[in-house]
Amino acid sequence: MSASDDYVLEDGARIGIIGGGPSGSFTAIFALKMARMVGKDISVTIFEPKDFVRCGPVGCNHCGGVISELLLQTLAVEGINIPDTVLQRGINAYHLHTAVGSVAIATPRLENTIATVHRGGGPLNMATHEKGSFDGFLLAEAVRLGAEHQPLKVDGLEFRQGKPCLKAQGREFADFDLVVGASGLKSPSSQVLESAGVGYRRPASVTAAIVEIPLDPAFIAAKFGNAIQLFLLPVKDIKFAAMIPKGNYATVCILGKNLNTDRVNSFLQHERVRGVLPPDWAGRPCCRCLPRMNVGAPRVPFADRFVVCGDAGSTRLFKDGLGAAYLMGKSVAITAVFQGVSAAHFREHYQPVYRSLIWDNYFGRYLFCVTDVYKRFPALTKAMVAVVREEQSDPRNPKRFSSILWNMFTGNERYKNIFSTAVSLPLHLDIWSELARILTRRHHATA
Amino acid sequence: MQQLELGRTYADGEFVFREGDRGDAMYVIQFGKIRIVKRTAANEVTLATLGPGEILGEMSLFDQHERSASAVAVGEARVLTVDRRKFFASMSHDPTLAFKILCSMSARIRQLNQQVTQHHCPDL
Numbered sequence: 376m377s378a379s380d381d382y383v384l385e386d387g388a389r390i391g392i393i394g395g396g397p398s399g400s401f402t403a404i405f406a407l408k409m410a411r412m413v414g415k416d417i418s419v420t421i422f423e424p425k426d427f428v429r430c431g432p433v434g435c436n437h438c439g440g441v442i443s444e445l446l447l448q449t450l451a452v453e454g455i456n457i458p459d460t461v462l463q464r465g466i467n468a469y470h471l472h473t474a475v476g477s478v479a480i481a482t483p484r485l486e487n488t489i490a491t492v493h494r495g496g497g498p499l500n501m502a503t504h505e506k507g508s509f510d511g512f513l514l515a516e517a518v519r520l521g522a523e524h525q526p527l528k529v530d531g532l533e534f535r536q537g538k539p540c541l542k543a544q545g546r547e548f549a550d551f552d553l554v555v556g557a558s559g560l561k562s563p564s565s566q567v568l569e570s571a572g573v574g575y576r577r578p579a580s581v582t583a584a585i586v587e588i589p590l591d592p593a594f595i596a597a598k599f600g601n602a603i604q605l606f607l608l609p610v611k612d613i614k615f616a617a618m619i620p621k622g623n624y625a626t627v628c629i630l631g632k633n634l635n636t637d638r639v640n641s642f643l644q645h646e647r648v649r650g651v652l653p654p655d656w657a658g659r660p661c662c663r664c665l666p667r668m669n670v671g672a673p674r675v676p677f678a679d680r681f682v683v684c685g686d687a688g689s690t691r692l693f694k695d696g697l698g699a700a701y702l703m704g705k706s707v708a709i710t711a712v713f714q715g716v717s718a719a720h721f722r723e724h725y726q727p728v729y730r731s732l733i734w735d736n737y738f739g740r741y742l743f744c745v746t747d748v749y750k751r752f753p754a755l756t757k758a759m760v761a762v763v764r765e766e767q768s769d770p771r772n773p774k775r776f777s778s779i780l781w782n783m784f785t786g787n788e789r790y791k792n793i794f795s796t797a798v799s800l801p802l803h804l805d806i807w808s809e810l811a812r813i814l815t816r817r818h819h820a821t822a
Numbered sequence: 823m824q825q826l827e828l829g830r831t832y833a834d835g836e837f838v839f840r841e842g843d844r845g846d847a848m849y850v851i852q853f854g855k856i857r858i859v860k861r862t863a864a865n866e867v868t869l870a871t872l873g874p875g876e877i878l879g880e881m882s883l884f885d886q887h888e889r890s891a892s893a894v895a896v897g898e899a900r901v902l903t904v905d906r907r908k909f910f911a912s913m914s915h916d917p918t919l920a921f922k923i924l925c926s927m928s929a930r931i932r933q934l935n936q937q938v939t940q941h942h943c944p945d946l
Binding site for chain 1: 825826827828829830850852853874875877902903904905908909912915916918919921922923
C-alpha cells in the first residue's frame with residue numbers, strides 16, 4: 376500500500392463536518408450520494424448546535440435568504456426540490472430603484488425562477504411558524520441520506536497520529552478520516568479551525584446588515600408582488616441593498632462597508648426606501664443583525680484530512696452565497712469520495728473550483744466599481760434607467776443591460792460571464808447615445 | 823391572484839410542450855402529474871405519467887432533435903424550467919450533474935424493455 380492509498384476513503388471511513396449550514400449539509404449530501412453510487416460505505420457526522428426551528432439569531436445563519444435561478448434549477452436536477460413548506464415566495468422580477476427613478480426587470484420566462492426563504496426559524500418573536508427553515512431542510516435532507524447530526528458546538532480540533540479528532544462540549548470524537556470546516560465567520564468554531572495547527576486563517580470580511588420588517592401580506596402582495604426591490608442609491612459606504620418579500624416580512628439586506636445601526640436606520644429613512652414601505656411604518660425593524668460577510672479567501676484552505684468550504688473558505692462576492700456553498704460543498708465531496716483526502720488530492724481537484732471563485736470575484740470587484748460610478752453620476756444613472764426601460768418595453772430587444780443587472784444581482788451568472796457581456800459594443804452604443812441625449816437636453820434647458 | 827410557488831402552473835390538459843416542438847429546455851415537476859403522450863396514425867398513446875421530482879424533456883436537450891412526444895398536465899401541475907444553455911454550462915464544470923438524468927433515463931429504458939418484452943411475449 377502506498378502512502379497516498381492511506382488517504383483514499385474506503386468502507387468504514389468517517390467524515391466529520393463542523394457546521395450544519397448549507398455548505399456543511401451540501402458536503403454531507405453529496406458525499407453520501409457519491410459514496411452510495413460507487414458502493415462505498417462511509418459515515419458522516421455533522422456538528423451543528425443551532426436549532427433552525429427557533430426564531431431570531433439563535434436559529435438563524437444571518438443571510439438574505441435568496442436562492443438564485445441557477446442554483447434552484449441545478450438543485451432540481453440534483454433531485455433537491457425546495458418544498459412549498461420552506462419556500463417563502465417565488466420571485467420573477469427585480470424592481471431597481473435609483474436616485475433618479477425606478478424600473479422593473481423581469482425574468483425572460485413566465486415563471487417564478489428565484490426562491491426566497493428564511494435561513495432559520497424566522498425573525499425574532501415571529502408570531503406563527505407557517506414555513507420551515509432552509510438550513511433546517513438541507514440538514515434534514517443530509518440526515519435522511521444517512522448523516523448523523525450532533526447538536527453540539529465543536530470546541531477543539533487536533534490531529535493524533537495524523538488523524539483529526541474533535542472535542543465538542545466535553546465529548547470526544549476521534550479517528551476521523553476527514554474533517555470539513557464549514558462554520559460561519561462569526562461562529563466560535565471558526566477559531567477552532569484556526570488553532571488546529573494547519574495554517575488556516577479566517578478570510579477578510581466586511582460587516583453587512585440584515586433587518587426584518589413586519590408587513591401585512593396584503594401589502595406585500597400589492598406593493599412587491601413577486602419582485603425583489605433593489606436599491607442602487609448614492610449613499611456613502613452602501614454598495615446596494617435588497618428588500619426581499621417573505622410571508623409576513625420583508626428582509627432588507629444592506630451591503631457595503633462600516634455599516635452600523637445608525638447607518639442602517641438612516642438608509643431605511645431614505646425617500647426611495649420609504650417609498651416602497653407603508654406610509655405609517657414606524658421605522659422599527661423587528662429583528663436586525665450585523666453579520667460578517669466574507670470578501671476574501673484563506674491562503675490555506677486544506678491540509679491532509681482537513682478542508683474548509685463555504686464562508687470559512689471562499690464565497691461569491693456580495694451575492695449567491697448559497698450557490699457558492701453548493702459549489703464548494705459538492706467539490707469537497709467529489710474530491711473526498713472519488714479521489715482522496717490528502718492535501719495533494721484537494722490541491723489537484725478542489726483547488727481549481729476554489730480558485731475559480733476567487734478569480735471570479737476580481738471581475739465582481741471591477742463590476743461593482745463600475746456600478747458605483749453609474750450610481751454616483753445622475754446623468755449616467757438616468758441613461759442606465761432609460762436604456763433598461765426601453766429594453767423591457769420591447770419584447771424583441773436582446774436586453775443586454777437588463778441581463779447584466781439581472782445577473783449581477785440575482786447571482787444567475789458568474790461575474791466573468793457578466794463582464795464579457797458588459798464589454799459588448801452595442802451595449803455601449805445604447806448607453807452612450809442615451810447619455811448624449813440626456814446631456815444635450817440638459818444643455819438646451821440651461822441655454 | 824399571484825402565484826407564490828416556484829415554476830409555472832399548468833391547468834388540466836394544458837401542454838408543457840408539444841410533439842415536434844424545438845426543445846430548448848427540460849423540466850422538473852414540482853407539483854402534480856404530467857402525462858407524456860405520443861400521436862399515432864390511429865390514436866394517442868400514453869408513454870408515461872410522471873410525478874413530483876421527475877424530469878421531462880431531457881431527450882431533446884441531449885440529442886437536439888424535435889420533441890418526440892407531448893407533455894400534458896393531468897389536473898393542475900407545476901413545473902420548473904431548466905434552461906438548456908445554463909445547464910450545459912454548469913455540466914461542463916461538473917459532469918456529475920448528469921448522474922440524476924442518467925438514472926432517470928436508465929429507469930425509462932428498463933421500463934421500455936419490460937414493455938417490449940410484454941408486447942412480444944404477453945405470457946411472460
